[in-house]
Amino acid sequence: MARRSRAFGQGGPLVYLVALAVVVVTLGPVLYGALGGFRSNEQLARDPAGLPDPWLLRNYEGVFTNPSFWTYAFNSMAIAVLTTAVAVLAGVMAAYPLARYQFKLREPLFLVFVLGLLFPAAVAIIPLFILVTRDLQLGNTWWGVALPQAAFALPVTVVILRPFLMALPRELEEAALLDGASRVRIFWRIALPLSMPGLVTVGVLAFVASWNAYLLPLLLLQGDMRTLPLGVADYSSEHSADTAGVLAFTTIAMIPALILFLAMQRRIVSGLQGAVKG
């Protein structure tokens, strides 16, 4: 009982006060954006920190009826899906032999992926831009952004997935081998389904990273091919006088990543915990 009273009691109100302050500071800017979208520019100018009075829907209506918004959102979705599919598939394929085979180059090969974590995308960004636009002729296309993004997501994918695959029970594999199943078949039928939780974690991480990416799309995509973050940045500089419109546009652009995060929260957290401990 002494322990409980200590945890609840002493400093209790202080703890809640700190917690409240954290919530206000953390959510404040997000709520300001969401509420600002319900106000008019005149309201914003008159009382910058006030509440909507009256509540206006026209800014949000403006975003939903803006064809550019849907084009950007569609591009973001397509690129994020391609990035995730390529990163997860290539990543789990690479992690499989690194986890389940014994061979001389195993650890050096794994080290290649670990070292990949150290290569910041910014370092390679200009040559990457030249490679994609000039050599591969993929400038201003979904694949031109998705493939490099998948490549940069691979190291973390492999590093997180390898322990998952290592933990699979060996007996299943041996039984299948005795039954004459090929390794490729074992990979598809046994390893992949059993490592699903890990695949979801790395998939969400790759998806969110792609969805939020700015620098590479900024250099590679123009006009109707642009993604949502680029759209938000452009909209905000082009309509700088229309603060309420910018806030509505920005708020709507936040929603998909937030929904995905809330739905997948537990998995992201456990994946991150594994990565930190591993």
Next chain:
Amino acid sequence: MAGPPAGRPGRDKRRQRLEILLFVTPALVLMALFVVYPVVSAVRMSFFRWKGFGPLVDFVGLRNYVSVLTDSVFTDAVMHNFTIVFASILVQLPLGLALALLLNRRIRARGLLRTIIFVPYVLAEVIAGVVWFQLLQPRTGVIETVLSSVGIPVPEQGFLGTPDLALATVFVVLTWKYLGLAVLLFLAGLQGVPDELSEAAQLDGASWWQIQRRIAIPLIAPTIRTWIFLSMIGSLQLFDMVWILTGGGPANATTTMATYLVNQGTQRGNFGIAGAASVILFLIGFVMAIAYQFFVLRRDTKAER
């Protein structure tokens, strides 16, 4: 670890090699094409004067490096990156640790609090940046309005427009964005601290703070060291938030190595200069990562074995 049960070892070996190759090839091709090749080209580009078209012919040796290293905009940028690295460790680490210790107590709505504190981390840096840009508008923004209404003086050019304050302001926004990750990682570490230890200490009459300082914090030291590493690498690569909030200004007061090289490469067409700046950025990050690995993280891997 038993090998495949079949008999002929030579053939099995060859077959196994083929399988490994089949599995690893897509990942290696992607990495080689989109990670290794661009990095190598950046190095090559850095020895030429090149405007982005035609063949690489105008070899200038190390002259691009001399230009970059004697350009005060770049050396200031390096300083800005390091300021962010150290400010993160000095401010975000204690703040994140304190919040993690508080949220690790038995309090109501703990799960909800953890979710809320992680929200900024999930938002795109650009999207968060646009909202903060509005909040920080000179005169009309909420932050200035609130500060001046309680009598705190605000800078005439706004927080982002005053050279002496711009970098600090960017850092505050970055702290808002990334503190949740620190708290989450530290909380994950604290989950691994066995209850028996703190209970035993409590029976011996240790206070809450003594338990945290002598037991919990030392036990999550490996997590803290991992966070420092991630934070260091992230601070060196800083781009998105700066590009949105200030574009590197005012008067280059917030330029980072990444904004410098993107600006040189895409806006001015100085690809050789951009290449040299990339190589320097990479080398700084690489040396710091290796040194950190060698002096700090090695203890963790050793302890585990």
